[in-house]
Amino acid sequence: MFCEENPKPASLFSNKTNKNYSDVKKEALSCQRCHLREGAQQVVFGTGNPSSSLMLVGEGPGAREDELGEPFVGRAGQLLTKILAAINLQRSDVYISNIVKCRPPDNRQPSPQEMEVCMPWLREEFRLIKPKVLVLLGATAYKGLIDPQGKITRDRGKWIEKNNLLIMPTFHPAALLRDPRKKVPVWEDFQKIEQALKN
Ligand code: URA
Secondary structure: OOOOOOOOOOOOOOOOOOOOOOHHHHHHHOOOOOOHHHHHHOOOEEOOOOOEEEEEEEEOOOOHHHHHOOOOHHHHHHHHHHHHHOOOOOOHOOOOOOOOOOOOHHOOOHHHHHHHHHHHHHEEEEEEEHHOEEEOHHHOOOHEEEEEOOOOOOOOOOEEEEEEEEEEEOOOOHHHHOOHHHHHHHHHHHHHHHHHOOO
């Protein structure tokens, strides 16, 4: 279990089920495993191409995502769409999801326990999509999946290799909206991602 004082990153590689994508999605959409569901309008499951070699993971749904039932459709999501277009990818070419599937109240960060309880859904998505490249959008996804003590400002842009998977932590698009100086480093990170997808 997740221990608040000494949290461990969640493993993405430990799922043993053999359910198919539509069954997993159907089950996830009726999930009530934690209290986040009570304050949310709906469960926001991942979207895009389940056969993509590129999977992106953010923090959790915001107001717009909660309303529409799709990840990254608010302002940050529109920016993400532009970032992807800059490397010639459409949203339908990639798979986009979040570390938690229900909107945390007031858009606060999900707690380690909330991430832990929701993680089986992300593991299932990851098992089914089998991406070649995984992009972690922002500190919450990075800390939750790789290093709870990690610093996105220090660690972004550096490849992490695990079980043949290439993982790239980068800034969350919402951080770029707050601080446009982060656009250049993110541009550089996505250039690396484009290159890795070609190799
Ligand atoms: N921010 C996220 O991390 N995920 C979304 O789906 C929207 C905004």
